[in-house]
Amino acid sequence: MSAHTHAHLHVHIPKVRTLVLVWLALICLTGMTTAVSYLELGWMNIVIALLIAVSKASMVAWIFMGVRHTTSLTKLFVVAGLVWLGIMILITASDYNTRNWTYQPMPWANNPAGGLSK
Amino acid sequence: MATLTHGAPEIAASEVNYLNVEHGWKSWLFTTDHKRIAVLYIVSITLMFFVGGFMAVLFRINLLEPEGIFAAETYNRLFSMHGIIMVFFFLVPSIPATLANFLIPIMVGAKDLAFPRINLLSWYLYVIGAFLTMYAVIRGGVDTGWTFYTPYSSTYSNSYVLAAAFGVFVAGFSSILTGLNFIVTVHKMRAPGMSWSRLPLFVWSNYATGLIQVLGTPVLAITLLLLAFERIAHVGIFDPNIGGDPILFQHLFWFYSHPAVYIMILPGMGVISEIVSCFSRKRVFGYNFVAFSSMAIAVLSFVVWGHHLFVTGQSVYTAIAFSFLSMVVAVPSAIKVFNWTATMYKGSVSFDTPMLYAFGFIGLFTIGGLTGLHLASLSTDVAMHGTYFVVAHFHYVMVGGMVMAFMGGLHFWWPKITGRMYPEAWSKFAALIVFIGFNLTFFPQFILGYLGMPRRYHAYPPEFQALNVLSTAGASILGIGYVIPMIYLIWSLKNGPKAGPNPWGAAGLEWQIPSPPTTFNFDETPIVTEEAYNYGPLEEVIG
Amino acid sequence: MLASLLPIVAAASLIADQASEQAGPVDALFWFITGVSAIMTVVIFASICFFAYKYRRRTAVHATQIEGSNKLELTWSILPFLVMLVMFGWGADLFYKAQNPPTNAMEVFVTGKQWMWKVQYPDGSREIDALHVPVGTPVKLTMASEDVIHSFSVPAFRIRHDVIPGHYDSVWFTPNKPGKYHLFCTEYCGNQHAGMTGWVYVMEPREYANWASGGGGQGTLAEQGQALFQQFGCATCHLLDQQGRCPILRGIYNKPVQLDDGRTVIADDAYLRESILDPNAKIVAGFQPDVMPHFKGQVTEENVIQLIAYIKSLSPSTPASQQGGGQPTPPTPSRAARAASQANAAKPGQAVPR
Amino acid sequence: MADTVVPAGPETAVEDIRLKHHFATSAQQMDADTLGMWTFLITEVLFFGGMFTAYVMYRNMYLGAFASTSQYMNVVLGGTNTAVLICSSLTMALAVRAAQLSNRRHQILFLILTMIFGTAFLVIKGFEYHAKWVEHLVPGFGFQYEPAQYAHHAQILFFLYFAMTGMHALHMVVGLGLLTYLVVQAYRRVFSANYFVPVEMIGLYWHFVDIVWIFLFPLLYLIGHRR
Numbered sequence A: 001m002s003a004h005t006h007a008h009l010h011v012h013i014p015k016v017r018t019l020v021l022v023w024l025a026l027i028c029l030t031g032m033t034t035a036v037s038y039l040e041l042g043w044m045n046i047v048i049a050l051l052i053a054v055s056k057a058s059m060v061a062w063i064f065m066g067v068r069h070t071t072s073l074t075k076l077f078v079v080a081g082l083v084w085l086g087i088m089i090l091i092t093a094s095d096y097n098t099r100n101w102t103y104q105p106m107p108w109a110n111n112p113a114g115g116l117s118k
Numbered sequence B: 001m002a003t004l005t006h007g008a009p010e011i012a013a014s015e016v017n018y019l020n021v022e023h024g025w026k027s028w029l030f031t032t033d034h035k036r037i038a039v040l041y042i043v044s045i046t047l048m049f050f051v052g053g054f055m056a057v058l059f060r061i062n063l064l065e066p067e068g069i070f071a072a073e074t075y076n077r078l079f080s081m082h083g084i085i086m087v088f089f090f091l092v093p094s095i096p097a098t099l100a101n102f103l104i105p106i107m108v109g110a111k112d113l114a115f116p117r118i119n120l121l122s123w124y125l126y127v128i129g130a131f132l133t134m135y136a137v138i139r140g141g142v143d144t145g146w147t148f149y150t151p152y153s154s155t156y157s158n159s160y161v162l163a164a165a166f167g168v169f170v171a172g173f174s175s176i177l178t179g180l181n182f183i184v185t186v187h188k189m190r191a192p193g194m195s196w197s198r199l200p201l202f203v204w205s206n207y208a209t210g211l212i213q214v215l216g217t218p219v220l221a222i223t224l225l226l227l228a229f230e231r232i233a234h235v236g237i238f239d240p241n242i243g244g245d246p247i248l249f250q251h252l253f254w255f256y257s258h259p260a261v262y263i264m265i266l267p268g269m270g271v272i273s274e275i276v277s278c279f280s281r282k283r284v285f286g287y288n289f290v291a292f293s294s295m296a297i298a299v300l301s302f303v304v305w306g307h308h309l310f311v312t313g314q315s316v317y318t319a320i321a322f323s324f325l326s327m328v329v330a331v332p333s334a335i336k337v338f339n340w341t342a343t344m345y346k347g348s349v350s351f352d353t354p355m356l357y358a359f360g361f362i363g364l365f366t367i368g369g370l371t372g373l374h375l376a377s378l379s380t381d382v383a384m385h386g387t388y389f390v391v392a393h394f395h396y397v398m399v400g401g402m403v404m405a406f407m408g409g410l411h412f413w414w415p416k417i418t419g420r421m422y423p424e425a426w427s428k429f430a431a432l433i434v435f436i437g438f439n440l441t442f443f444p445q446f447i448l449g450y451l452g453m454p455r456r457y458h459a460y461p462p463e464f465q466a467l468n469v470l471s472t473a474g475a476s477i478l479g480i481g482y483v484i485p486m487i488y489l490i491w492s493l494k495n496g497p498k499a500g501p502n503p504w505g506a507a508g509l510e511w512q513i514p515s516p517p518t519t520f521n522f523d524e525t526p527i528v529t530e531e532a533y534n535y536g537p538l539e540e541v542i543g
Numbered sequence C: 001m002l003a004s005l006l007p008i009v010a011a012a013s014l015i016a017d018q019a020s021e022q023a024g025p026v027d028a029l030f031w032f033i034t035g036v037s038a039i040m041t042v043v044i045f046a047s048i049c050f051f052a053y054k055y056r057r058r059t060a061v062h063a064t065q066i067e068g069s070n071k072l073e074l075t076w077s078i079l080p081f082l083v084m085l086v087m088f089g090w091g092a093d094l095f096y097k098a099q100n101p102p103t104n105a106m107e108v109f110v111t112g113k114q115w116m117w118k119v120q121y122p123d124g125s126r127e128i129d130a131l132h133v134p135v136g137t138p139v140k141l142t143m144a145s146e147d148v149i150h151s152f153s154v155p156a157f158r159i160r161h162d163v164i165p166g167h168y169d170s171v172w173f174t175p176n177k178p179g180k181y182h183l184f185c186t187e188y189c190g191n192q193h194a195g196m197t198g199w200v201y202v203m204e205p206r207e208y209a210n211w212a213s214g215g216g217g218q219g220t221l222a223e224q225g226q227a228l229f230q231q232f233g234c235a236t237c238h239l240l241d242q243q244g245r246c247p248i249l250r251g252i253y254n255k256p257v258q259l260d261d262g263r264t265v266i267a268d269d270a271y272l273r274e275s276i277l278d279p280n281a282k283i284v285a286g287f288q289p290d291v292m293p294h295f296k297g298q299v300t301e302e303n304v305i306q307l308i309a310y311i312k313s314l315s316p317s318t319p320a321s322q323q324g325g326g327q328p329t330p331p332t333p334s335r336a337a338r339a340a341s342q343a344n345a346a347k348p349g350q351a352v353p354r
Numbered sequence D: 001m002a003d004t005v006v007p008a009g010p011e012t013a014v015e016d017i018r019l020k021h022h023f024a025t026s027a028q029q030m031d032a033d034t035l036g037m038w039t040f041l042i043t044e045v046l047f048f049g050g051m052f053t054a055y056v057m058y059r060n061m062y063l064g065a066f067a068s069t070s071q072y073m074n075v076v077l078g079g080t081n082t083a084v085l086i087c088s089s090l091t092m093a094l095a096v097r098a099a100q101l102s103n104r105r106h107q108i109l110f111l112i113l114t115m116i117f118g119t120a121f122l123v124i125k126g127f128e129y130h131a132k133w134v135e136h137l138v139p140g141f142g143f144q145y146e147p148a149q150y151a152h153h154a155q156i157l158f159f160l161y162f163a164m165t166g167m168h169a170l171h172m173v174v175g176l177g178l179l180t181y182l183v184v185q186a187y188r189r190v191f192s193a194n195y196f197v198p199v200e201m202i203g204l205y206w207h208f209v210d211i212v213w214i215f216l217f218p219l220l221y222l223i224g225h226r227r
């Protein structure tokens, strides 16, 4: 119960230096992601772009939004939000990415034509 | 159970309470008192229930004749509006926005929900949404079914899809705000000593419901928005002609709407836990499991939505996974059913009206849930999808389950909400009528579905007539069963005997304060020292 | 009043028809789940009634407070779950096995359209809201929708599949009982959704052969496609073109096609359909986009089926399952002949030697 | 037990009048507000999430078409806007800090800077939208696209582009409204080290909107590698 009173008294005030450093990093990463998009890396392009985006977003959340100083409950909520987004995207994608499987020739299905695909 | 420094029962009824503290319509329309908002909600959703029920009666009449009585157009609009109104404007807000809104702050020992003004806002959003939808009804209705499947809804239907979709969109935010308020209230507003393991199970189940509302509803909102764009500007997002995928709409829709069916049952399960324990005078058997199963349902409900897409051409492998997960999500429901039953074991069971509804709930939900397994199993779903079997399944869980629970809860807490008792004999009679009417309406539909009668048909092959006539007969009995309580409850507002603070001798903070409660529920924050459902010997408590 | 209901009641049968080889196994599972449900419902009803009676409230009788029992909880979580696993496994197994039609399946094409089912047979005959099939022969339906989502359902066969606009869906069954069965659309598709019904006629092979020989008249599906090929001007490019502006369609069916973006796709029905309706969606390597006109809106799904049948017929050897596609030389055996040969086959439902 | 309620004691007696009646302490109130805000942000994640899901599915299906839209996306403006938003996030964070330190002058200054960046973002976005309109790239309004083979599927992307950036812009507009409110309140000396929750909450919202853009930028502007 003391957590309450203390959360109130001990507000974590970020240092200006920290904030500016994060800002600098964000700007650099923006440049970087743009630059990388000019290279031809095939499927790596999207992976790198997303990695950069995720790290930028984490910095904003962690420092600017102060997640690092919040309660573990808040952290849990943040993670839950992302996990739920992940559930939606991954399961939906699992449908799209496996839809054709049964309709393609399969060793155990004696059906060379494969019938109709979608 | 709680040490209250004041609030002797006798002074309660004549004192100032939340109902009479202020007068005039403004004091109601601008109130931030969760109890008054709950009352506003009760009035609004009851209205919507009767509108939706009236439509059901109309289209059930149509089904008396195989060729149908109304034009196809009329029928289609009736069942679509029936589904939309019943789901989004009645059942989703039914228990959370009324009973839970009223009770959660009291049950956790708080003066109000965490965000009283947001609570009021949520009611206004509900009303705006309802008006938009009623506008659609008056202009001629919607004929897409409550599921709004594309491309029919986005390109082909020439009914008032936009108005209805916006209505649901707005009402969705009302639901989100209610859920958000519950979550924060349960986390942050509990009275000293009210630990998680002492929370009434009603609070647990509404907390779980809140999670679903918060995590699921936004997806419905954006999906309906995309649908609206597609309909207005033909942008192609769900248009198969240019490569859009109509099944994507279904994925997004059911990502919300499957969890939503648990929004439409979890609060009811909470009510049943309270009622069964009170009228058996026993702590709920396996409290931890019942509480935990609510959370399990909330989480698992998000990974089974694809069982609505078994015959759409969804990937076979994904379908198999969804079928498996649907079985998994059924387990926590089973746990609850068994625990309620076990609670009565060695109890001291009385048969007051709320308990009758609880019996109804357990039995009918079990049937509804078990027939859900027919649908969760792949090859039987292929045979039964789109037939009356599905209609019967979901009315058993939604009407036989949730509406029963709502009625039970309403009777249980009616003395708390209004300070008056309802007439006992009439209420028992009505409960019986509802039970009989319900089964007569919907059991024949299982057989119809098994025989292959498709749903959403305004005309059907003549061999299905007998069962349809039965079903319609049942629906009229059921309708009467709902009208009777409506009458005697209103009657009881003026003429019912005054209720003391604790007419049932129930445990729980809400029974320790006057009926009806004062505006701030507690004059001093209570300090909780005991677990929920701490039923002692009978004589001591009833007062 | 009640008496007037009697004839209706008498007319209604409470046992659903089983008219396909799929129906039996599905029903077995259905009755298994129903049996379990009935048992569980009875158990729960009975315990509620028993407890309610045995422990009904009497004056001065106190309840015994019981916390719960982990052992019990585990039992009634795990046991039902195991039973449900059986339901899941059984259902998934039947479902999975029902995915791929046997190679000797007879192919029929179905187009759903607000609010009718149009049926096309390989021999070129067609009907609306009716489907004739010989008993004992696996039938594979290739289904397309002209407008919204429909769902092809024959309750007596326990089959059902949505027909989604924009691509082909398919479903198959082996009818095993002659008779006349309901065909329903079970996905809501607008005003006359309830009118989108028809009949499936399952006939004895000889009877079927008779019926089928009476049809025809307009040439086989492939011949109809050939006519369309001329009519829509496909031939000007794909047959006459000498400058290599267009790919040669001879022999492409079910062969890999190299696309200009490096991917390779199989030229199956879905691909051919897309190539006709939306040629720009996939460009064959070495050819220009925008040369071939869009045929969306000009050719119906039925036309597409005919065109594809023709393109198939240009391929030297069509695999067995596609035999319905028809070949110019030797000519496709007529449905009548096929059915007759089927009638002679030892067991219905088994592969027919060609 | 962090979640229990502190009974009214000497410490809470000195709390200021902004404590709403149904809270026991202002710490409890602040906790509730924070949790409420985060819960709201989760709903926002899933709200945008629906569109991201659609994006992922269609991108998977129509990669070529999606990549080809890169030539129409203005990376310079998009990149500038990313930078502008990041700057606004910095000033927002500084504004919260100023409020926590009871520095009214800085607070107003940083809030106004944030608003300037936010407005700049919307103006640039407006130019981009205008360009798309001129180039007939608005789905549903005479959409035309080269190379023609990708026209259909590119239209889906452009719809997602407008839906996602439009929804994002709408959030920015709401944010600007909230910031205006903050400036007025700050001017009236409402905020201090004792009471800065509204600044912090609106700050969270603002940063969240920034995060959405951080994903939109690579996903919409940098789909295909650019030559």
Ligand code: HEA
Pocket: B147, B261, B262, B264, B265, B307, B308, B326, B327, B329, B330, B331, B333, B334, B335, B337, B365, B366, B367, B368, B369, B370, B372, B373, B375, B376, B377, B381, B384, B385, B386, B390, B393, B394, B397, B398, B401, B402, C036, C040, C044, C079, C080, C081, C083, C084
């Ligand atoms: C309150 C609402 C509610 C609830 C709680 C449920 C609960 C369940 N539902 Fe239902 N459902 C709907 C509302 C609901 N449903 C609606 C509205 C539709 C149709 C939408 C439309 O298309 O319009 C639908 C449709 C629907 C379908 C799609 C059918 C189709 O269209 O083809 C499926 C398929 O899997 C399904 C499954 C289930 C399952 C497995 C459960 C489970 O959660 C049930 C769990 C409960 C039990 C199993 C009973 C208790 C258990 C025991 C007593 C233990 C004993 C058990 C054993 C020994 C096995 N439901």
Ligand code: HEA
Pocket: B049, B050, B051, B052, B053, B054, B056, B057, B060, B079, B080, B082, B083, B084, B086, B087, B091, B144, B145, B146, B147, B391, B395, B398, B399, B403, B441, B454, B455, B456, B457, B458, B471, B475, B476, B477, B478, B479, B480, B482, B483
């Ligand atoms: C969520 C809650 C809910 C509730 C409470 C109900 C309640 C009822 N429902 Fe509904 N129903 C749905 C949700 C619900 N339904 C949904 C989601 C669908 C799917 C829609 C779709 O396909 O898109 C559906 C579809 C549906 C169908 C299938 C239509 C079709 O597919 O063609 C049928 C058919 O019988 C039906 C019947 C009933 C009946 C008889 C009641 C009764 O319980 C109603 C009882 C209430 C009253 C009768 C009103 C009170 C009385 C009066 C107003 C006085 C006048 C009455 C008399 C004098 C008798 N419903």
Ligand code: CUA
Pocket: C112, C115, C149, C150, C151, C185, C186, C187, C188, C189, C190, C193, C194, C196
């Ligand atoms: Cu076609 Cu319903």
Ligand SMILES: [Cu+2]
Pocket: B257, B258, B261, B304, B305, B307, B308
């Ligand atoms: Cu479901």
